[in-house]
Amino acid sequence: MPKKGSTRADSYLIDSKLSKKELTKLAEAITNPILENYSINESLDVGRLESRRPTSFTYAIEIGFLPGVTDNVGHTVEEIAKDLLHLKKDLDIKVYTSKIFFISGSRTDNEVKTIAQTLYNPLIERVNILKLKDGKVKFPNKVPEVILKKGASVLNVSLDVSDEELTKIGKEGIMDETGRRRGPLALSLLYMKAIQAYFAKLKRDPTDIELESLAQTWSEHCKHTIFANSIDDIRDGLYKTYIKGATNLIRKQKQERGKLAPSKGGDFCISVFSDNAGGIIFNKNYLITHKVETHNSPSALDPYGGAVTGIGGVNRDAIGFGLGAKPVANTYGFCFSNLDDKRKFFRDRNSTQPMLPPKRIMEGVIKGINVGGNCSGIPTISGFIRFDNRYRAKPMVFAGTVGLIPRKVKGRLMHEKKAQPGDYVVMVGGRIGLDGIHGATFSSENIDSHSPATAVQIGDPITQKKLSDAIIKEARGQGLYNSITDNGAGGLSSSVAEMAKECNGVKIYLDKVPLKYPGLKPWEIWISESQERMTLSVPKNKWKKFQKLMKSRGVEATTIGEFINSGRVVVDHKRKKIMDLEMNFLHNGLPKEQLKTSPPAPLLVKERVAEKPGEVNKILENLLRDKNISGYSFISEQYDHEVQASSVLKPLSGPGRINTDAQVIKPVLNSDKGVVLSYGVYPSYGDIDIYQMAACAIDTAVRNIISAGGTLNHLALLDNFCWCSSNDPKRLYQLKEAVKACYDCAVAYGTPFISGKDSMFNDFKGFDEKGNPVAISIPPTLLISGISVMPDLYKTVSPEFKNSGDVIYLLGETHDEIVPKVNLEKNLKTYQTLEQAINKELVTSSLSITSGGLGIALAKACIGGMLGYNVSLDQIMAQKNGSLASVLSIETRLFSESQGRILVSVSPKNAKLFEKLMQKITYAKIGKVGNNSKVVIIESRKKIIDTNVKKLHSIYHKFSNSQQ
Numbered sequence: 001m002p003k004k005g006s007t008r009a010d011s012y013l014i015d016s017k018l019s020k021k022e023l024t025k026l027a028e029a030i031t032n033p034i035l036e037n038y039s040i041n042e043s044l045d046v047g048r049l050e051s052r053r054p055t056s057f058t059y060a061i062e063i064g065f066l067p068g069v070t071d072n073v074g075h076t077v078e079e080i081a082k083d084l085l086h087l088k089k090d091l092d093i094k095v096y097t098s099k100i101f102f103i104s105g106s107r108t109d110n111e112v113k114t115i116a117q118t119l120y121n122p123l124i125e126r127v128n129i130l131k132l133k134d135g136k137v138k139f140p141n142k143v144p145e146v147i148l149k150k151g152a153s154v155l156n157v158s159l160d161v162s163d164e165e166l167t168k169i170g171k172e173g174i175m176d177e178t179g180r181r182r183g184p185l186a187l188s189l190l191y192m193k194a195i196q197a198y199f200a201k202l203k204r205d206p207t208d209i210e211l212e213s214l215a216q217t218w219s220e221h222c223k224h225t226i227f228a229n230s231i232d233d234i235r236d237g238l239y240k241t242y243i244k245g246a247t248n249l250i251r252k253q254k255q256e257r258g259k260l261a262p263s264k265g266g267d268f269c270i271s272v273f274s275d276n277a278g279g280i281i282f283n284k285n286y287l288i289t290h291k292v293e294t295h296n297s298p299s300a301l302d303p304y305g306g307a308v309t310g311i312g313g314v315n316r317d318a319i320g321f322g323l324g325a326k327p328v329a330n331t332y333g334f335c336f337s338n339l340d341d342k343r344k345f346f347r348d349r350n351s352t353q354p355m356l357p358p359k360r361i362m363e364g365v366i367k368g369i370n371v372g373g374n375c376s377g378i379p380t381i382s383g384f385i386r387f388d389n390r391y392r393a394k395p396m397v398f399a400g401t402v403g404l405i406p407r408k409v410k411g412r413l414m415h416e417k418k419a420q421p422g423d424y425v426v427m428v429g430g431r432i433g434l435d436g437i438h439g440a441t442f443s444s445e446n447i448d449s450h451s452p453a454t455a456v457q458i459g460d461p462i463t464q465k466k467l468s469d470a471i472i473k474e475a476r477g478q479g480l481y482n483s484i485t486d487n488g489a490g491g492l493s494s495s496v497a498e499m500a501k502e503c504n505g506v507k508i509y510l511d512k513v514p515l516k517y518p519g520l521k522p523w524e525i526w527i528s529e530s531q532e533r534m535t536l537s538v539p540k541n542k543w544k545k546f547q548k549l550m551k552s553r554g555v556e557a558t559t560i561g562e563f564i565n566s567g568r569v570v571v572d573h574k575r576k577k578i579m580d581l582e583m584n585f586l587h588n589g590l591p592k593e594q595l596k597t598s599p600p601a602p603l604l605v606k607e608r609v610a611e612k613p614g615e616v617n618k619i620l621e622n623l624l625r626d627k628n629i630s631g632y633s634f635i636s637e638q639y640d641h642e643v644q645a646s647s648v649l650k651p652l653s654g655p656g657r658i659n660t661d662a663q664v665i666k667p668v669l670n671s672d673k674g675v676v677l678s679y680g681v682y683p684s685y686g687d688i689d690i691y692q693m694a695a696c697a698i699d700t701a702v703r704n705i706i707s708a709g710g711t712l713n714h715l716a717l718l719d720n721f722c723w724c725s726s727n728d729p730k731r732l733y734q735l736k737e738a739v740k741a742c743y744d745c746a747v748a749y750g751t752p753f754i755s756g757k758d759s760m761f762n763d764f765k766g767f768d769e770k771g772n773p774v775a776i777s778i779p780p781t782l783l784i785s786g787i788s789v790m791p792d793l794y795k796t797v798s799p800e801f802k803n804s805g806d807v808i809y810l811l812g813e814t815h816d817e818i819v820p821k822v823n824l825e826k827n828l829k830t831y832q833t834l835e836q837a838i839n840k841e842l843v844t845s846s847l848s849i850t851s852g853g854l855g856i857a858l859a860k861a862c863i864g865g866m867l868g869y870n871v872s873l874d875q876i877m878a879q880k881n882g883s884l885a886s887v888l889s890i891e892t893r894l895f896s897e898s899q900g901r902i903l904v905s906v907s908p909k910n911a912k913l914f915e916k917l918m919q920k921i922t923y924a925k926i927g928k929v930g931n932n933s934k935v936v937i938i939e940s941r942k943k944i945i946d947t948n949v950k951k952l953h954s955i956y957h958k959f960s961n962s963q964q
Contacts, residue, residue, distance in 0.1 A: 002530045005715050007102045011062065012077060015094040015143050022085050029084055030077060030617045043138040051871075057102045059112045060137045062128040063120045064098030065882040068433050069145040069518065070458040070531070072371075078934045081660055096144055121356070124302050124458065146433070148519030154207040154578045164788025166192040171660075174208050183217035194591045209523040209571065209579045211459045215488035216527050217497060218590045226760050231595040231736060238736060242743040243719065247272055247752040254713075254750065262352055268714050268789070269752055271415045274488055276320035277403060277752025279415055280716050282789055283673055287415060288532040289325045290787045291317040291401035293716050294759045298534040299368075299397040302405070303361045305458040307368025310399040312459035312531055313383060315376060318403030319468055320534065320823035321322050322415035324476045324484055325403030327468065328644060328667045331677060332383035333398035333783055335391045336362050338627070344769045345393055351769060355393050370638050375461035376468070380639035381647060382663045382677045383805060388684070393764030393776050396722050398783055402675065404667045409477055419537035425561035426481070426543075427492070428550060429462060429467045430532035432525055433516035465691075467532060470553040480538065480546040487533035493526045496561070497537040497569050497586060502537075505566035510573040512560045522573045537563055579941040582725035603688050616890060616944045623852045623895065623956045624859055631659050634960040648674055648793050650709055653801030654864030656953050661700075662708035662786075664796045674793030678786040682851075683779040688819045690734040694741035694782050695822040700850055701786035702749055706831040706878035707848040707902050709796045709838050710788035711801055718785040719756040724777035726760035734780055742784075748824035749831075751786070778875075799847035804931035805845050806910045808869060810854060810924045812901035814876050816892045819901045827900030830921045834902060837917050842910045849901040855894035855945075857903040858937070863953045868934040871927030873944075890939055905929055 012030070014023070020040070027038045035847035065071050074095040101119060103112055109129075116127050126144065130137050158172055159166065170177075170187035170482055187195070195214055197205050206214075206312055216222060227239035234241050258266020268285055271279040275293035292607035295310025311330060318327045337358040347353035356364075363545045373380040374720070382684040405414050435458070475481060483502055487495045492513070500506035510522050518532070538546050543559065550557035571579035582589075623629055636651040636659060680700030685693035698717065705715055719742060725731045746753060762778040790796070801808075813823070813831050837843050845865070849857045854876075862869050876893045888896075906914045915925070930936075935952060 004491070004562055007057075007104070009100040009102075011064075011139065012074075012162065013096040013098070013101055013141065013143065015096070016092070018081070018085070018093075020895040026077075026081050029080060033107060042108055043136040048683070056104045057132050058105065058107055058740070060105040060130050061101045061103065061112065061116045062098050062130070062139055063101070063125055064096060064128075064144060064258065066124055066126050067144040068435065069124045070435065070460055071095070071097055072462065072734045074462050075460060076462065094143070094822060100139075113620070121302055124305060132466050142845040146517040146519070152533035154522055155789060156205040157211050158205050159192070159199060159206055163189060166196065171764070174211060185211070186219050187215050190591050190593065191218055194589060195286065198585055198589065205335055207578050209526050210581055212523045212527050213493045213497070213569075213579060213581070216493045220760055221489050222494060223590060224758055225590070225593070226595070226732075226735070227758055229593045229595050231732065232597055234339060234736070238739045239616065242739045243753050243756060244273060244474055246743045246746040246753070250750055250752040263376060269716070269754060271322065272752065272754045274324065275324070275415070276317040277401070278716065278718065279321060279405070280702065280754060280787070280789070282404070282667070282675070283671060286408060286668055287325070287405050287666065288675055288787070288789065289318055289321045289403035289405065290400065290716070290718060290785065291589075291755050292331065292398055292720050292783065292785050293757055294720060295397045295399060295723060296394055296722065296759055296762055299317070299361070299365055300355070300394050302458075303356065303364025303395070304368040305476045307365040307397055307399070308372040309459040309531055310397055311372030311401075312376075312461055313486065313488050314399045314401045315372070315378065315468070316488065316534060318401045319471060320484055320531060322405055323417050323481070324472050325377070325405035326351045326472045327378045327401050328404045328646060329402040329665050329675075329677065330369075330378050331398075331400035331402070331679075331785065332369050332380065333396070333681065334362070334365060334383075334385045335396035335683070335778070335781060337386055337389050337392035337395070338387050341389055341392055343392065345764070345766050346767045346769070349767050349771050351767070351771070355764070355766065357941055358392065360667050361395050365395065366635055366638065369399065372459060372461050374640045376465045377643050379641045379643050379647060379652060379665070381641045381665055383625045383635065383639075383651070384634050384679055384681065385500040385635065386681065386683065388779060390776060390779050393766065394762045394778055396762070396778065396781055398720060400785060402665075402667070402677065402787070410479065412479065414476075417502070419483040419499045419563045420539065421503045421505075421563055421565040423482055423503075423537040423539055423563045424543055424559040425496060425506060425563060426536045426546070426557055427487070427513065427560050428471075428534050428536060428557045429461055429487075429554055430530055431514045431516045431556070432520065432528045432530045433492070433521065434524060434528065435530050438714060463567070465534040466553055467534065467555050470550055471534070474548055474553075475716040476548060480542045480549070481536045482539060483537040485535055487529070487535055489524065489532070491528045491531065492535070494837070495498065498804055499535060500569055500583060501561060501587065503563045503565055505564045505568050506561060507566070507570045508561035508572065509563055510560070510571055510578070513559060514556060514558050518617065522571070522578055525914070526571065537577055558635065569860060595732055596729050597736055598729040599733050600730040616949060619891065619895065620855050620859065620945060621955055623856055624952060625958060626961050629852045629856055629958050630959045631704060632960055633656070633659065633957065634963040645669070649798055650795050652800045654866070656800065656863040656866045656949070658800060658860045658864035658956070660705040660708075660799060661850065662710070664708060664790070664793055666793055672792055674790045674795065674796065676705045676708055676710035676786075676790055678708070680704070680784045680786070682780045682782065685819045686734065686738075688781065690738040691741045691782075692821055693821050694738035695745050696747070696899055697782050697784040698742065698745040698751075699822045700848065701784040702751060703827070703831065703848045703900065703902065705786045705788045706835055707797070707846040708800070709790055711790050712752065712831055712835060715749075715751045715786060715788040716754045717751050718787070719753055719785040720785070721756075721758040721760075722762055722778065722781040722783070723758070723760050724762045731780070738780070739784055745824060749828060795838055795841060796845040797843050799861060800845055801861045801867045801869065801905055801929045802844050802865055803907065804867060804929050806907055807907040807925060808871060808927045809904050809906065809914070809918070810876065810901060810926050811904060811918070811921065813898060813922045814854070814888060814893055814896050814901065816888055816896060817896045818852055820897050822899045826922070830900055830902070833918060833921050834904070837914055840913070840917075842906060842917070844902050844912045845905040847903045849903055851897060853895040853897050854901070854903065859935075859952050859956070861903060862935060862949050866933070866949055868936070868949050869927055869931055870930055870934075870936045871938070873926070873937065873939040874925040875926060890944055894937070911926070
């Protein structure tokens, strides 16, 4: 299907018995006659593409998916064909899509192969190169079917082997009949010996499916062992002591405070750390949920598939909360290498497994989040992007989803769920294939030459949308199931075994599981992470009604077993028991380790050289141009944030369209309550002070929310720790310090953690193009996400200047510091005071000061409003012993990133009342919003910045415009 005036065509290979008339009707339905031509079962005449000689095209390159890889466009065309041609829904019709690129000029075969390598990813795609003859080409009608070799259905794995062999099984996987290792189990020798001892007591060898199941369940990705194990003198581990410990203490304090003063609010947490997402009170009728996941390793190998799977998976975390929350907003966060990094890296010494370049990773990830959100009808409202060359081989891809769920339906609490003995185990959604094999264990390892291609998946958001609507809009309200969870990491092995804890046992009949294609081995079916699947516990007397509902909505639902109170997980395949494990060993049998830390050597920080006064303009422009500070509207504009009609404070704000640091949505359209979302992330600070890095992330997430009008006493946090080399005592020391900071800040602000996720081995161990070993570790990265419920969304404050003549204030203290130190007591007072001012509607604009300091905050506020300003730095002084002291340097006052500061503008009529309210905190009146586009900053009556809004606007959007 070539586009007119183009050098590209789309191909649809249809495996069916459709007539020529039916094929023509289908071709017309999927073709835009203004832009496209089509041909059916004919040689493609490339001369019709452009008004040039057909013979100017010499080669055609076809790029399609490998057999078994999800083809979303193909699935959509299958649906179109069935609806358009009134075919039976169960008719076997398959559509395989590909893209064809035409190459002109005199080229050698090798040159064309080199071009083709830049167009496809061999992990998920196939390539076919053909020469053109007289401007025509015909591709072979070869269906890319999955053909699996027959082998032993179930293997017994002898563990009566040496420690060396046990280590190899844990690292590289079980050896199959051909002598090949299957892929990483991510089981240490300690874990392997515990498994060895367990089966020695049973006097038998484990089956491969039992060993694979234990590997998924015990993986760092699923069990978070580093956070759970004792570390130094912290016997209960970091999670229980600091993250859960902070939340428990805060909730207790809120409960006591609520009893004494109900108007000040009590404990708003309903479900934390026990479900697929965290849940807090929205109002008397609804709960709001939030979860942020990472999908780093898959996104390094296939950026598009990794990202679309990541956002789809976290959407299912919302659907799997309680009895099902409706996804109402998506969030994202990207950490990439700089796009001009031209280094080439390979997973293997022979340079046959290349790592993708930074720009390709960025474009694929952005597209994946775009498709995952937009096609699911969920607004993508909040996000950020960061660049650092240490993310070169392992990008950080954060994906979050906010959900909405009624508190009760027909008297039943919606956040409570429990599978009952006798309920059917029901799998709904997509079918199972080889995609996603070893995804959980892969994510618990470094990327190297053993990283499995099968860990890569591509999600199908349209299939998931049908599933989500059928569950949330209909089945939930009819009470057709008792429990639900996501089929994510570990697939059925994880979801079924986790739900089995609710009733103490399960029996599965694996040959009942629907497959994408025949030939999968039992262990592959059990641990596959094929997407768009949920597992439900359905009472037997409701099964037929549930099945009928799902079928009517185009959602496949299959009973695959039964929940029982047996204390065991039992799996049968073709009437043969292939897995029989005690629940207690599966979930609690992994050995505890004692982790030790040692402090890293302090980083030597060079003295900063003071800039000449005349260079301040240049510093401001360079900072504003920096990709970690400048605008990223090229992402925000791709993502639909208006679907569901809930956005209040949007990703881009003001006529100058600046990216906002907090966003507000209205999830319940007949309620004036709003939900405020924000984030804080400072990976570079960790190079110097890891404790303050974490403290600044929390302080910023809180400050962003308060600046937009959020409420401190109804604000919760989520933590995402992305670490590296977490078996290194020095990295563990940094982790411990960061978690301590989380405890201190959360308790001080009264902001409980409600959910979290960690990813502990974000390292690359491979080779450069000369075959030399290369090791790259990401900077320890902590993302803190904030969520707050504000009583009145009409009091939302956006960041841009609004009116000429408004008075500009700086709230908070400025210090000369390389890494800011968070003063919890002073910052808390600032946030409480600003919250009062916003409640009294005294504030016209409010902008949290983050990277780049006051100078960048002023630039963003004026760019957003397309209004100039006149500001003096004379009132910004250093603070010592509670009083004003020596004058700070110009550079420090303009570009210090001291925490706890907010830039606000206030109407002159409200200035006196505002200043009276601010008396209890440190603040400075620094200037006014201008009545033209001039931007002027003075110090001691001298102009140190003299520019205009238009120039700053151009610089701020330059990077974004270059990506369009």
